C-alpha cells in the first residue's frame with residue numbers, strides 16, 4: 626500500500642530513544658523529512674545522523690512552554706509541519722501513598738503539559754496549511770488507572786492524554802487536522818528494561834493472549850498509518866496495541 630508520505634515533514638518528540646526513535650525511523654523509511662526533538666541533545670543528534678537524508682535534531686525540554694514555542698517557530702520558519710508525533714514521556718511507578726506530593730507535577734509536566742505545549746506550538750502552522758496529523762502516545766494504563774507496578778499517577782496522565790486527543794479531534798477536524806492516540810502495553814524499550822525484573826516480565830507475559838511483549842515496530846507501524854492519508858477519516862481515537870491484554 627502506498628502511504629503517500631513522501632516529503633511530508635514530521636516532528637517526533639522523544640525521538641532520541643525508544644518508541645519515538647522507532648516511529649521516526651519508520652516515517653523516514655516512508656520518505657518523510659524528519660525533525661528529532663528530545664531533551665537529550667546527544668541522543669537526538671545521534672538518531673538524526675543515523676537516519677541521515679537531511680534529518681535534523683533539536684534539543685528541547687517539552688515541559689518548558691517558552692522553549693517549545695521558540696523551537697516550533699524556528700522549525701516552521703524552515704517549512705511545513707505536517708505530522709507531529711508526541712512520544713516524549715516519563716514513567717512514574719510506586720504507590721501514591723509512598724510518593725512525594727510533587728510526583729504529579731513532575732510527571733504531568735512532561736506527559737500532559739509538555740504534549741499540550743507541542744500541540745499548541747504546531748497549530749498555527751497546521752491551521753495555515755489546513756493540514757495536520759497529530760499522534761499522541763498514550764498507554765493502556767489510561768484504561769486501567771495504572772497497572773501492576775502501581776503507576777496510578779502515570780495512568781492518570783495518560784488518561785488525560787486520551788481525553789485531550791478526543792477533544793482536540795473535535796476542535797481541529799474543521800481545520801483539516803486529525804488527532805489520534807496509540808495506547809501501547811508494555812514495550813521492550815530502555816524505559817521498561819530498567820523497570821522490570823525477569824520475574825515481573827514473565828508474570829506480565831502470562832496475561833498477554835498473543836504471548837509476547839510488544840516490540841517498537843508494533844507501535845511504529847500504526848503510527849505511520851495514522852500519519853498517512855489512508856487514515857484521513859480517522860480522528861479522536863486511542864488504539865490499544867497490547868496483544869489483547871485489555872481483554873484479560
Ligand SMILES: NC(=O)c1ccc[n+]([C@@H]2O[C@H](COP(=O)([O-])OP(=O)(O)OC[C@H]3O[C@@H](n4cnc5c(N)ncnc54)[C@H](O)[C@@H]3O)[C@@H](O)[C@H]2O)c1
Pocket residue numbers: 638639640641642643644645662663664665668685686687688711712713714715716735739762763764765808809810811812813814815816817
Ligand atoms: N515502553 C513502554 O512500554 C511504553 C508503554 C506505553 C506507553 N509508553 C509511552 O511511550 C512514550 C515513549 O516511551 P519509551 O518507552 O520510548 O521511553 P524512553 O525512555 O525509551 O524514551 C523517551 C524519550 O523521551 C525523551 N524525553 C523524556 N522527557 C522529555 C522531555 N521533557 N522533553 C523532551 N524529551 C523528553 C527522553 O530523553 C527519551 O529519549 C512515552 O510517552 C511512554 O509513556 C511506553
